[in-house]
Amino acid sequence: MDEKELIRKAKKGDTLALSKLLQQNYSFLVKYLMKVTLHPQIAEDLTQETMMKCIEKIQLYNGESKFSSWLITIATNLFIDQQRRKKREKNWLKQEQALRKMKWNTANRNEEWTDVIDVLARINEEIRMPIVLKHYYGYSYKEIGKMMGIAEGTVKSRVSNGLKSVRKELGEIEEAGS
Amino acid sequence: MKKQDPEKSNSMLDDEDEVTVKQLIDGLEKLEQINPVSAPNLQWFQQHVELEKKRIRKKQWKDLLAFISFAVFMLSVVIAVVYRQPILFLYFQLVGIILLPLALNNTRKKVSNE
Numbered sequence: 001m002d003e004k005e006l007i008r009k010a011k012k013g014d015t016l017a018l019s020k021l022l023q024q025n026y027s028f029l030v031k032y033l034m035k036v037t038l039h040p041q042i043a044e045d046l047t048q049e050t051m052m053k054c055i056e057k058i059q060l061y062n063g064e065s066k067f068s069s070w071l072i073t074i075a076t077n078l079f080i081d082q083q084r085r086k087k088r089e090k091n092w093l094k095q096e097q098a099l100r101k102m103k104w105n106t107a108n109r110n111e112e113w114t115d116v117i118d119v120l121a122r123i124n125e126e127i128r129m130p131i132v133l134k135h136y137y138g139y140s141y142k143e144i145g146k147m148m149g150i151a152e153g154t155v156k157s158r159v160s161n162g163l164k165s166v167r168k169e170l171g172e173i174e175e176a177g178s
Numbered sequence: 179m180k181k182q183d184p185e186k187s188n189s190m191l192d193d194e195d196e197v198t199v200k201q202l203i204d205g206l207e208k209l210e211q212i213n214p215v216s217a218p219n220l221q222w223f224q225q226h227v228e229l230e231k232k233r234i235r236k237k238q239w240k241d242l243l244a245f246i247s248f249a250v251f252m253l254s255v256v257i258a259v260v261y262r263q264p265i266l267f268l269y270f271q272l273v274g275i276i277l278l279p280l281a282l283n284n285t286r287k288k289v290s291n292e
Contacts, residue, residue, distance in 0.1 A: 015231070019223035026217035035206050040213045048226075055230045106212050116205035135199045136206050167198040 003067060010058050018058060021067070022051050029071055035132045036079060038121045039098040046082070050075040065143070072137075073147040076129060080148070083125055095121055119169045127162040130155050135163075 003024070009017035029050060033043035053074050061070055099121055106113045120128055129148065133139045134155075141159070145152040 015224060015227050019220055019227050022227070023217050023220055023223045026223075027215045030215045031210055034209060034213055034215075038209075051226065052230050055227055056234055102209075102212055109212070111208075111212070114201075114205040114208050116201045117209060120202070120205070131202070132206065135202055163195055163198055166202065167194060170198065170201065 004063075007058075007061065007063070007067060011061070018055065022054065025068055025071055026051075028068055029075060032072055032132075032137070033075055033079065035136065036076070036125060036129045037095075038117065038128075039095055040102070041098065042082075042094075046075060046078055049078050053078065069139070069143070069147070072133070076147050077149070079125070079129075115170060115173045116166070119166050119173070122169070123162060123165065127158045127165075130158045131162045131166070134159050 003021070006017045006021045006024075010021055026047065030043055030047045033046050033050075034040055037043050037046065050071060054071060057074070061067070065073075099118065102117075103113050120131075123131075126148075130144050133144045133147065134141070139147070141152045141155045144155045148155070
């Protein structure tokens with residue numbers, strides 16, 4: 001059964017179709033949230049919240065964008081809301097702990113940690129999100145603007161400035177290492 | 179499930195940016211490798227969907243009951259006011275009747291000015 005058929009059935013109230021749809025998109029959603037939160041536990045929690053929201057709002061999905069893009073929009077807004085609710089300092093501490101854990105896991109697997117993740121973690125999430133959406137997922141500025149509820153021009157400047165600061169910080173790390 | 183080839187979307191970038199983007203993509207892919215994700219089985223999703231649907235139905239009933247209770251309250255207040263002091267109700271009507279032609283007249287004037 002293809003995705004369109006599943007969506008049609010899910011909108012009519014078919015629990016099995018909706019469950020299959022959610023299962024198909026689960027990994028994609030966790031991976032996206034992992035990249036923008038840089039925190040596996042928060043990514044899992046937000047994925048479940050997104051799923052709940054999707055069950056509630058499935059009737060409102062109009063098929064204008066891909067189903068996965070619609071889920072990304074919900075997840076992005078949930079993450080933005082969560083960040084606004086929580087205190088920034090506490091978030092920073094939690095993220096530091098998560099990064100340390102990931103570094104530990106990487107070392108245990110005899111793999112090398114990449115500095116770019118540290119740099120991304122230092123950037124504000126409102127800049128990190130459009131960078132990931134633009135340069136990893138390949139969404140257009142217009143689509144990202146719609147997803148985040150901001151103007152296309154704002155997305156462009158956030159991506160451009162964000163990329164510049166990533167480059168600058170990576171350069172500084174390389175200089176310090178050499 | 180990437181939407182499109184990110185390389186294509188990066189065609190407008192200068193060389194320095196391209197290198198940074200390449201580093202970013204590699205780093206993010208590494209992040210995926212460090213934290214492998216597997217979706218739970220279908221039964222787990224079915225259970226959650228059913229529970230959530232039940233919760234939504236309950237919430238909708240609660241909202242409907244709250245709305246009906248509020249409507250009944252407002253209606254009883256209006257009825258109480260009308261029956262105990264009908265003159266107040268008539269005054270409101272009278273003020274409304276006087277103001278209505280004025281409001282309509284204003285709209286007409288605006289239209290004729292255009």
